[in-house]
């Protein structure tokens with residue numbers, strides 16, 4: 070299909086799938102410019118200081134790095150900078166070298182992998198786990214291996230993109246986010262029609278920061294004979310008395326069929342895992358191609374073992390995180406921002422209009438605050454927002470500076486609830 074790139078509009082973006090590869094890329098680039106006509110949309114900004122409550126960032130269009138308050142990292146407890154985690158990583162690299170060199174079945178399964186599998190399984194009071202090199206792959210590989218064309222995946226529509234990818238080979242039915250009535254309807258419709266029915270939810274939802282009503286969902290899955298999988302990437306280490314996530318909050322450790330997650334957030338590294346019954350884990354170890362045919366994670370993941378231990382050994386980090394979350398969330402509410410139903414360390418400020426959200430992100434940057442404007446396809450088109458993650462290591466001064474910056478942005482372009 071022919072397109073006049075100069076005149077391409079937001080409307081063309083809606084029909085992007087009609088165009089060929091280069092035209093799609095051109096329309097998409099135009100869409101990004103539409104959101105921020107100064108070209109400053111803070112996408113892929115370069116940091117020279119790692120992730121943290123303060124980051125040295127090269128803002129597009131500027132010639133040197135600036136120190137900003139960072140509200141973009143999911144390193145919730147600050148463990149990427151913890152001396153004991155760093156020490157464990159360096160020690161493992163000294164001992165094993167920098168890479169694993171092979172996939173798990175042909176010599177790439179090392180003692181730190183074995184220990185990490187046991188550690189993450191026992192963290193969730195289970196015995197068996199499988200590791201993947203990212204959380205994304207843990208989801209995409211696992212559901213792809215377990216669910217086929219005879220089966221159905223019933224997804225909360227707000228689950229992570231990796232879950233959708235994992236379900237490409239099976240039938241998918243989505244239900245409106247956290248809507249139990251619609252979940253029940255989907256389960257009823259699927260009854261007797263499919264070999265396996267699996268409900269897949271997040272524990273904490275990555276854009277709204279709200280929680281799944283796990284107890285009620287479990288009741289429904291049991292009633293309709295469906296399996297239940299939960300990805301608690303953002304709840305692990307943050308939610309529940311000892312940081313075991315949404316499963317701990319509801320005390321349902323042994324009840325769900327699959328627990329999936331990532332090591333890239335609280336556990337301060339990279340990698341993913343699935344915890345489940347031994348027969349499923351053994352099946353996945355041989356049947357999930359992304360595990361079997363891909364090199365295992367590097368020795369640097371030995372740091373994760375220490376990070377998992379620190380959740381129990383140094384609980385004051387979780388206490389500090391929650392102090393920050395409560396203080397900051399209340400501060401935003403007091404100045405009229407719409408933070409939705411968040412009950413985690415993910416704090417959205419809901420704006421709605423994508424252009425205004427891009428502009429808000431740019432104005433916050435001007436005030437020394439690094440946040441993420443979130444637009445379609447990460448959220449629905451009219452549901453754009455500024456998304457922030459809080460850390461245990463944010464100071465009150467940094468949070469106050471951010472609250473003042475939000476007041477400034479509101480004054481400039483009006484982003485509070487009307």
Ligand SMILES: Cc1ncc(COP(=O)(O)O)c(C=O)c1O
Pocket residue numbers: 203204205206208229231271275300302303330331332333339340341
């Ligand atoms: C809910 C959820 N699941 C899975 C992932 C993927 O994790 P990873 O970054 O380890 O690939 C993310 C990451 O953003 C996530 O938010």
